[in-house]
Amino acid sequence: MTRAIRVFLVDDHRLFRAGVRAELGPHVTIVGDAGDVDTAIQGIRQTKPDVVLLDVHMPGGGGRAVIQAVHETLPDVRFLALSVSDAAEDVIAVIRAGARGYVTKTISPDDLVSAIGRVHQGDAVFSPRLAGFVLDAFAGDLPAGVSSEDPELDQLTTREKEVLRHIARGYTYKEVASRLFISVKTVETHVSAVLRKLQLSNRHELTAWAAGRDLL
Amino acid sequence: MSASAEADRRAGALGRGRIIGGVAAGLGARLGVDPVLIRIVFVVLSLAGGAGVLLYGVLWAFTSIGSATPVEGRRPASLQQAAALGLITLGVLFLLRELGLWFGDSLVFPVALAAIGSAIVWTRGDEADRTRWSRVTARIPGGHALATATSGPASPVRLLIGTLLVAGAVAGFLAAQDGLGALRDLGFAVVAALGGLALLFGPWLWGLVDQLGLERRERIRQEERAELAAHLHDSVLQTLALIQRSADQPRRMVALARRQERELRSWLYGQRDSLHQQTSLQAAAEQVVEEVEAVHDLQIDVVVVGDAPLDDRVLALLAAMREACVNAAKHAGVATASVYVEVEDDQVTAFVRDRGDGFELATVPEHRRGVRDSIIGRLDRHGGHGRVWSTPGEGTEIELCVPRSRNSNHHHSTEQQA
Numbered sequence: 001m002t003r004a005i006r007v008f009l010v011d012d013h014r015l016f017r018a019g020v021r022a023e024l025g026p027h028v029t030i031v032g033d034a035g036d037v038d039t040a041i042q043g044i045r046q047t048k049p050d051v052v053l054l055d056v057h058m059p060g061g062g063g064r065a066v067i068q069a070v071h072e073t074l075p076d077v078r079f080l081a082l083s084v085s086d087a088a089e090d091v092i093a094v095i096r097a098g099a100r101g102y103v104t105k106t107i108s109p110d111d112l113v114s115a116i117g118r119v120h121q122g123d124a125v126f127s128p129r130l131a132g133f134v135l136d137a138f139a140g141d142l143p144a145g146v147s148s149e150d151p152e153l154d155q156l157t158t159r160e161k162e163v164l165r166h167i168a169r170g171y172t173y174k175e176v177a178s179r180l181f182i183s184v185k186t187v188e189t190h191v192s193a194v195l196r197k198l199q200l201s202n203r204h205e206l207t208a209w210a211a212g213r214d215l216l
Numbered sequence: 217m218s219a220s221a222e223a224d225r226r227a228g229a230l231g232r233g234r235i236i237g238g239v240a241a242g243l244g245a246r247l248g249v250d251p252v253l254i255r256i257v258f259v260v261l262s263l264a265g266g267a268g269v270l271l272y273g274v275l276w277a278f279t280s281i282g283s284a285t286p287v288e289g290r291r292p293a294s295l296q297q298a299a300a301l302g303l304i305t306l307g308v309l310f311l312l313r314e315l316g317l318w319f320g321d322s323l324v325f326p327v328a329l330a331a332i333g334s335a336i337v338w339t340r341g342d343e344a345d346r347t348r349w350s351r352v353t354a355r356i357p358g359g360h361a362l363a364t365a366t367s368g369p370a371s372p373v374r375l376l377i378g379t380l381l382v383a384g385a386v387a388g389f390l391a392a393q394d395g396l397g398a399l400r401d402l403g404f405a406v407v408a409a410l411g412g413l414a415l416l417f418g419p420w421l422w423g424l425v426d427q428l429g430l431e432r433r434e435r436i437r438q439e440e441r442a443e444l445a446a447h448l449h450d451s452v453l454q455t456l457a458l459i460q461r462s463a464d465q466p467r468r469m470v471a472l473a474r475r476q477e478r479e480l481r482s483w484l485y486g487q488r489d490s491l492h493q494q495t496s497l498q499a500a501a502e503q504v505v506e507e508v509e510a511v512h513d514l515q516i517d518v519v520v521v522g523d524a525p526l527d528d529r530v531l532a533l534l535a536a537m538r539e540a541c542v543n544a545a546k547h548a549g550v551a552t553a554s555v556y557v558e559v560e561d562d563q564v565t566a567f568v569r570d571r572g573d574g575f576e577l578a579t580v581p582e583h584r585r586g587v588r589d590s591i592i593g594r595l596d597r598h599g600g601h602g603r604v605w606s607t608p609g610e611g612t613e614i615e616l617c618v619p620r621s622r623n624s625n626h627h628h629s630t631e632q633q634a
Contacts, residue, residue, distance in 0.1 A: 128517055
């Protein structure tokens with residue numbers, strides 16, 4: 001069903017790229033791969049894939065540099081960050097640059113295929129870890145002295161927090177929907193709203209883990 | 217052990233801190249002055265025509281043994297005291313000189329100077345001084361012996377000043393005896409010889425020191441490489457061999473790889489201490505999960521939101537969490553589980569969830585006892601609660617919760633670190 005999705009793979013570990021190619025081969029069309037930022041940018045511009053699987057950490061600026069280089073000119077290309085366990089600020093930075101989700105490399109092949117499908121449809125993909133990072137980032141009140149242009153953006157609604165907590169506890173979107181007596185579509189709407197807030201809010205500069213750090 | 221301490225030991229029966237009659241000690245205690253200073257004053261005055269001996273005898277007669285209170289631990293002489301006492305002594309010396317009780321300038325002044333110098337070296341410094349000194353000497357080979365020899369009385373600064381004064385005294389004495397001229401010639405000869413040697417061998421010595429530093433750094437690097445090689449051999453290569461042999465057992469393979477990954481990670485990015493050495497809930501929760509994963513065939517995803525210091529309640533929560541993870545590993549019959557921990561203002565909550573077999577609470581009495589005792593009971597004792605949701609065929613989720621103490625006792629985080 002998703003065989004039609006064209007995927008480009010960016011990771012500096014050749015072994016890992018080979019592994020992902022082997023796993024995803026039957027399910028999606030892999031149009032190319034790259035092991036560094038410059039090659040990746042060229043390759044994405046040439047192949048114009050639907051989804052780019054992207055490592056967070058790479059020599060030459062990491063996943064964020066790739067997204068920033070092609071996001072403006074190719075707005076239809078979706079990015080899914082795929083990485084080993086990272087520091088919160090790195091993951092959040094990639095999301096803020098424009099990635100639609102983040103999963104860890106220990107994800108099972110089936111889950112990865114479905115995550116690629118969801119990103120392709122424009123949904124956000126929140127792994128438990130990313131849900132935890134976001135809850136951390138939006139915890140507490142906005143500190144004094146921070147200008148909040150849009151207060152809506154700087155905090156999560158009760159419902160959004162509820163959804164994120166369930167995702168962090170390891171529930172699938174479908175399970176969250178049935179537990180909260182809402183539709184899966186509504187869960188996806190909440191998650192997309194959270195992703196938008198994460199990308200547009202000024203809050204990341206004031207969270208505990210980003211304190212004193214320059215997120216560029 | 218210093219001479220005076222030795223004397224203290226011998227005079228223990230008579231009263232602490234006494235050497236002869238305890239006059240200096242008594243006087244020191246009365247005036248709040250280090251007795252050593254007073255003894256030195258007596259010595260100097262004794263040289264001045266025996267006035268010191270006379271004075272000592274008079275004072276001894278006036279201090280009755282019976283009322284001699286044992287001296288509490290010496291009080292360190294402050295600079296002010298020493299200066300005042302020095303001035304008084306000087307005054308008395310001049311007075312005695314006027315009166316004619318005098319052995320002669322050439323002897324008294326150098327001896328007085330020497331006495332002051334040795335006083336500066338030998339009076340006990342304060343405690344801080346002493347520990348600093350012993351730390352310094354401990355670093356020099358044979359320094360320990362030096363520290364005991366001087367019984368840690370002086371800081372390097374005092375040593376220097378004292379030495380200068382004594383040297384001055386000796387020079388003064390020699391000058392009075394007309395021996396300084398010879399010494400000066402000798403001094404010039406020595407300095408000239410040393411200068412020549414420095415010119416000859418200096419660059420070579422400098423190069424040698426540099427070379428030694430280089431070699432030491434290289435050796436450290438080689439040791440690190442060797443350690444890395446040894447570690448990789450012991451752990452990673454062994455694991456890879458095991459993985460090759462268990463190609464037909466994918467679950468075992470995954471478990472091996474995962475355990476090795478965690479081990480290597482913690483080895484590369486810093487040593488892990490025991491749970492009680494951890495200072496934050498985040499690190500401790502991750503460690504609990506790692507320990508369960510290492511023993512059981514279960515992959516656990518951990519997400520921690522917020523952080524808190526480890527107090528007794530949090531430790532109880534972590535212990536219950538460990539138990540819940542072990543239960544999932546033993547009874548759920550699945551390869552993965554999820555752990556979620558959240559720190560809120562007034563409580564800490566943890567969820568342990570699996571999509572395994574599940575169970576009917578009513579039908580598993582012994583299992584329920586385990587849950588009841590080591591999970592629910594433990595949390596109850598700490599003012600929290602534990603809840604279990606389980607549906608056969610769908611899985612189990614255990615909720616653990618403890619209240620947060622605002623003024624949490626940092627027993628485990630601070631005291632054990634100290």
